[in-house]
Amino acid sequence: NAGVTQTPKFQVLKTGQSMTLQCAQDMNHEYMSWYRQDPGMGLRLIHYSVGAGITDQGEVPNGYNVSRSTTEDFPLRLLSAAPSQTSVYFCASSYTTGLEETQYFGPGTRLLVL
């Protein structure tokens, strides 16, 4: 199993550009989520999904969209990038819809918005 994979590893955007961060897992996990991690800070939840076709907002959803058309994939879309979105983005998944399971994190995507 590859676990949780994310692409790209690094990305530089100009203000106003849009892009999609890809996340995929091959563990048949129901729960998937996106976090952002700013320097010296903890992880903040952007959006999450408890199964295909179901998504919901986390703590900091503004400026981001998600969809979950399959169990495996959970892409994160930046609609119009802003410098405040410069961060490291982690995707995570777990087996059940509840959280009392190990969250498996992807390797992260480093995003710089100029």
Place this chain on the structure above:
Amino acid sequence: GENVEQHPSTLSVQEGDSAVIKCTYSDSASNYFPWYKQELGKRPQLIIDIRSNVGEKKDQRIAVTLNKTAKHFSLHITETQPEDSAVYFCAADNNAGNMLTFGGGTRLMVKP
């Protein structure tokens, strides 16, 4: 929503000493409290977790304690080793059990 505070933000210990990291949370309905370790440039990885029906849990040199009345939980690392150097994050779930809120992290440095 849930608010998780973590202290200290940095902790330096000598190899072999113990390290303690403390977290407080605000939502009395929280039931699940995991701890993650993140090495520089790497992804967070779960090292131990505790549920609200348990007061303490141990796994070799790592232990976590939970005081639900006071709404705080702590990570204890004994006989620290240089490879324990990393950033440690605590977290707590929300009352619906579908979101985790993370603390701000503790950078642990173990000096050989």
